[in-house]
Amino acid sequence: YQELSLEPKLSVTEQNELLRHSILCAIIAPAGVHRSRLLSSLIKDERAQHFIIHGMLRNTQLGHLITLQQVHLFETELEEHQQEILANGMTILEAAVMEHNLLAISHIYKSIKIDNLAQLLRVPALQVNTNTIFTNFSFGYKKMWFYRTNLAVC
DSSP states (O other): OTTGGGOTTSOHHHHHHHHHHHHHHHHHSOSSHHHHHHHHHHHHOGGGGGSTTHHHHHHHHHTOOOOHHHHHHHHTTOOGGGGOBOTTSOBHHHHHHHHHHHHHHHTTOSEEEHHHHHHHHTSOHHHHHHOGGGSEEEOSSOEEEEOSSEEEEO
């Protein structure tokens, strides 16, 4: 989408729509090097500043926590197939935001109580204890293990 959004033969409207799709896909994509590069490229594109989802793009690229307001605004932009429920009961967006916010929190805390983590993630503490997404979360260079009372980041 991003490469196509630069195609000069397309109208400005078509280019902007392709750029919007590129931003949407990049934000909900799994964390990784490719996603990081794409986010960096998108944030530098001056056209991206005109989208209502620019704040979420910026927070995602900078590794800041994504706010609930940004999530609600972003949800309105998603296509129907991007709103599907995953096997773990979360939507694609919920899983992406959870993964991103966990990574952002891991840069701040070496250990954190489950109740405090739940508060930052805006989920019930019980969900943090039982949801399989949290049991052994790997971010390439960091692994997070969740214990009954603390989160350990190595």
